Amino acid sequence: MQTYIPPIDDYRFLLNEVLGFDQAMAELGKEVDADLALAVLDEAGKVCAERLHPLNRDGDEQGSRLVDGAVQTPDGFAQAYRDFADGGWTSLSADPAHGGQGLPFILQLWFDEMMSATNLSFGLFPGLSRGACEAIAAHASEELKATYLGPLVSGTWTGAMALTESGAGTDLALLKSRATPKGDGSYAVAGTKIFISSGDHDFGGNIVHLVLARLPDAPPGVKGISLFLVPKYLPDADGGFTVRNTMSVGSLEKKMGIHAQPTCMMHYDAATGWLVGEAHRGLAAMFTMMNAERLMVGVQGLGVAGGAYQQAVAYARDRVQGRSADGTRSPVAIIDHADVRRMLLNVRAFVEAGRALAGWTALQLDRAHGHADAGERAKADALVALLTPVIKAAFTDYGFESAVQAQQVFGGHGYIREWGMEQYVRDARIAQIYEGTNGVQAMDLVGRKLPMAGGAVVEGFFDGIAADVAAAGDLVIAVRTGEALALLREATVALRGAGVDATGAAAVDYLRLFALVAMGWMWTRMAVAAGAGETALHHGKLAVADYYARRVLPQAGGLAASIAAGEGAIMALAAEAF
């Protein structure tokens, strides 16, 4: 395995030349500039490259294990986590009111990229803690906040989300876990949850589970679900947390990948918990954490793709097979072969546009939280809501496909475990599934996000793209992005008011088309910023933008045609005829 090289040069380019970072921070009154941001990213990159990456392969081979009912993470994970927390890396963008560093969210999201590139299993520990913090901060009582937020932000404790049950995945209306008031303000939570990432570990400290369950008087369906904070350790009389709650790990899921991550089946045996937010309003509270998590999960796809890209490039430069195209040299490095370059460029075209789009979206999230003007906050918030399913689904689909292509560069060696490429593929696969499958994301985009503000949000987003494309003149990437945008706008209009079947039939292709255009937009902006391409980085940006325009964007037409085909061809067969 090659050492991971944090993409600091690309971050610098994006902050300074594409995303207008200093100006954006100034507008929010944040005392952060690109130099400071890059210094943070540089240190974060070192943590990923030097501490997390070396644990990744062994973590996969060893996996987390359940020993006498307790999780043992792979060798080195516990110490790495403690060092990670001690270094302040759990609290980058957390609210200073809760002990966070209050840095812009873009730093967290790009840090997530680098963590996912180097150790996806590890990254889920701090990632889930952040989700728990957001839900607690937004919905919990002052008392719960005072008790739990500090240690979660500092990383002394970690968080977990316990939503899914064996009969209730996408459809949480079906969940059966119960919570009964104990009369002292606490509840007895009972049920079994599956697929609980970071449900237990051996890092020390408390583990704060946020558990969905029904109160005795709950109405049926999703309107009867409440959220409970259920810690592994309960407070004792002395203010310590030493009393073991009645919850236990039933088993660890045996999975395709992320073996180092302890994905738990959890039993809550009348475990003591406290209500977070209002009774029966747990779904709203849950979405607070889900939305933050979904951006992170999208960026997991991006990270894996970037990590796999680096490995594939190093291998393609090193591996010699075959002749040069002019027949004069043999053997040559396989990076000289057009088909190998095609695979690498597919990955890179996604990674660099994805990195830019994630950064842009993160800046919108900071605006949504921190802009002085309420209208600007609302506008930015709507844009984040619009882009969240796109980033979650498209980035994880492209991330998986990228890992597969990077693996293909290795030929037979790509299939062998020791080379590490197949781990990227196995690990990346989960991100298309968890935090709402990518099909569910697409339904969210078409069914819920396009109609926001009567369609004004998505139209505003498209107008912004159109303006940038127009300003870019006759650059091929701008012209082609404009053409794809026209197809996307048509599809958007056609899907307005579509029924459930029509939405479901079109949604995945629509989301993909949306992502193609959004990344074309980012390539347009990067190409404009690259000017005449005088530095190596600028030259590379122009070349990959051109590749994206000529070799990736042509997919738009097929997607548009498939969307336009409607649901007829999909619903024609009876269920028994499959």
Added chain:
Amino acid sequence: MQTYIPPIDDYRFLLNEVLGFDQAMAELGKEVDADLALAVLDEAGKVCAERLHPLNRDGDEQGSRLVDGAVQTPDGFAQAYRDFADGGWTSLSADPAHGGQGLPFILQLWFDEMMSATNLSFGLFPGLSRGACEAIAAHASEELKATYLGPLVSGTWTGAMALTESGAGTDLALLKSRATPKGDGSYAVAGTKIFISSGDHDFGGNIVHLVLARLPDAPPGVKGISLFLVPKYLPDADGGFTVRNTMSVGSLEKKMGIHAQPTCMMHYDAATGWLVGEAHRGLAAMFTMMNAERLMVGVQGLGVAGGAYQQAVAYARDRVQGRSADGTRSPVAIIDHADVRRMLLNVRAFVEAGRALAGWTALQLDRAHGHADAGERAKADALVALLTPVIKAAFTDYGFESAVQAQQVFGGHGYIREWGMEQYVRDARIAQIYEGTNGVQAMDLVGRKLPMAGGAVVEGFFDGIAADVAAAGDLVIAVRTGEALALLREATVALRGAGVDATGAAAVDYLRLFALVAMGWMWTRMAVAAGAGETALHHGKLAVADYYARRVLPQAGGLAASIAAGEGAIMALAAEAF
């Protein structure tokens, strides 16, 4: 895991209503009709469903192991193999002159489909034996043939292909293994080979390795490679095979999938072997086995997709989540959701067209071997040569993508090992890589197969499609296939005489477009055969043909545009700039 249901009804439809099987056999003077063929397929399907499928999951968990230098296959594999051989299942389409049953190749290829659907690791054992048989039958001396073909055909012995070395994969010119004449007609073969499927096992009997190596006087490059037959056991004085040859398993490769298959690193320590074919002409002999193997590997993709489809349909019927589209029922089986159907239909649209195309190609192979007229034989042989890389690459790409989509239907459960869906994905992945990566297949198609007979072979193939499409009238599938064929013809003309870079830049997209059209052609033929759709099977064919036309074929335009973009965007970056 659901029981596997052999697709006998679909085979019957194809033989009787689409492929004109009885007529084709009559033309070849073969005394086989569809009834007999279906009886054989029915029995073959039972072997797959009842014997091979139940071993598949445990085989994956247990894997083959190396114990004291010898391979131990997973529990049950050795007995299953012996029963398989005793049942005559290794010799279906083998030449009766060597003890084979002389049945048409279509039965073997569809049997391969069912084996791959139920136990890909197992299927490689008889599959590699067949490849070895073909090379020995075509190139070896009469003495070698007399000794080795009988036991290989009967399955008493098995075969293995030892081509790849750590520094020589795609580029066999780089291989370093040596063979030195021993003066008695035999050779001492020395070298280390990697990725040797079925290189050793515990089924009993001899293992016949076909090993590529260089003679002392070999010219450099691919023109200095010879093929040697190197058996695990050498003949003793009494005519038995009891003398252990000096070859050994160095290690088993730890792989992403096909864990039950012992993929060996093999050491040949001056192992005794015999030349197969002429000195320095080993590559030609090797391609004899590679071509047969490549069709089988393509069908592995098809088989996995078909197996995964059955599991996904069963799950989608059983799993209840969410509401019906009209909002009146909740929860409903997820097969009612449009996006779930979309995934299932994508898989099915490939599986059924792929099954038909594999069958059509297999019939051509029988013509190539058995037609009375030499011109017809040559014509059929050229069509097989044209379609071999298409089937190998497109079917394995679609096979993998199908496994991924079938896994996605399962949501989180798809990621958990016990459900078995992730094994399909891991197993299917190898087929895109071995027997020549899919990139190499695409280069073969564009660089070697399109120019055959000055382009007349491919043009003739297209003319056949055009005729069927024209005869089908205004069926949507026919019209759309015709449109895609026009794009494919344009691309074919444009690639005529293309240089190496232009070929490499276009090849993978070109092959995909070719496959899209070829499968559209099969859907056209199936739709025509389905008539008014009065039986359930016919109705299903019409529905899926329509789906393919409206939702899959639109990809053709994007592929054509990407092909037309040329190599410029791919070759623009310097190797250092990746």
